[in-house]
Amino acid sequence: MNTRITALMIAMMFVGTTGSALADHDYRTARSDRAMYDYAKVISSQPIVNHVTVRTPVRECWEEMQYYTVDRRARHGGGSTLVGALIGGVIGHQFGSGRGNDAATVAGTLIGAAVGSDAARQRHDGHDVERIARPVERCETRYQSRREERIDGYRVTYRYHGQKYVTEMPYDPGRRIRVRVDVRPAG
Numbered sequence: 045m046n047t048r049i050t051a052l053m054i055a056m057m058f059v060g061t062t063g064s065a066l067a068d069h070d071y072r073t074a075r076s077d078r079a080m081y082d083y084a085k086v087i088s089s090q091p092i093v094n095h096v097t098v099r100t101p102v103r104e105c106w107e108e109m110q111y112y113t114v115d116r117r118a119r120h121g122g123g124s125t126l127v128g129a130l131i132g133g134v135i136g137h138q139f140g141s142g143r144g145n146d147a148a149t150v151a152g153t154l155i156g157a158a159v160g161s162d163a164a165r166q167r168h169d170g171h172d173v174e175r176i177a178r179p180v181e182r183c184e185t186r187y188q189s190r191r192e193e194r195i196d197g198y199r200v201t202y203r204y205h206g207q208k209y210v211t212e213m214p215y216d217p218g219r220r221i222r223v224r225v226d227v228r229p230a231g
Contacts, residue, residue, distance in 0.1 A: 085202060091195045093193050094194050095192070097189050097191055098189070098191075111176070125161040198215065198216050
């Protein structure tokens with residue numbers, strides 16, 4: 045029984061010295077940093093508001109009519125010109141003899157081609173060029189500007205040991221704020 049009591053007393057002494065050794069260790073760490081931390085009561089926290097202009101792209105699309113022309117003469121005029129040239133060449137060949145016959149044939153061919161082309165143009169007059177409309181989508185990006193309020197931080201007033209202090213923080217700290225206390229000898 046005595047050995048149990050002795051062992052229990054030795055264990056209690058060991059625990060007691062270990063706690064004070066740990067406390068001394070924490071004290072030395074805090075002392076070498078020369079800073080301690082505490083909490084102060086927040087008196088007020090006011091947002092610091094900044095007004096900014098925000099530009100947003102907006103794509104606007106609409107439909108326009110696009111007009112273009114189609115030339116129908118090219119399709120019909122070629123055949124009429126060719127037929128006119130053949131008929132003119134045959135008629136021209138009927139006149140003259142020898143070299144005059146060749147010249148009359150060439151002249152008849154040219155005159156017949158011109159007459160055939162004119163006839164085709166007159167036949168399709170008013171229908172030779174057609175104007176066609178088709179819808180086309182057009183788009184454009186424009187920018188809309190608007191003013192916004194942005195909170196850049198908070199102006200915090202707090203009280204620590206009867207003194208008022210003011211600081212700026214990036215967030216609202218709530219009802220209390222953690223403060224660093226630096227205690228040094230005045231020397």
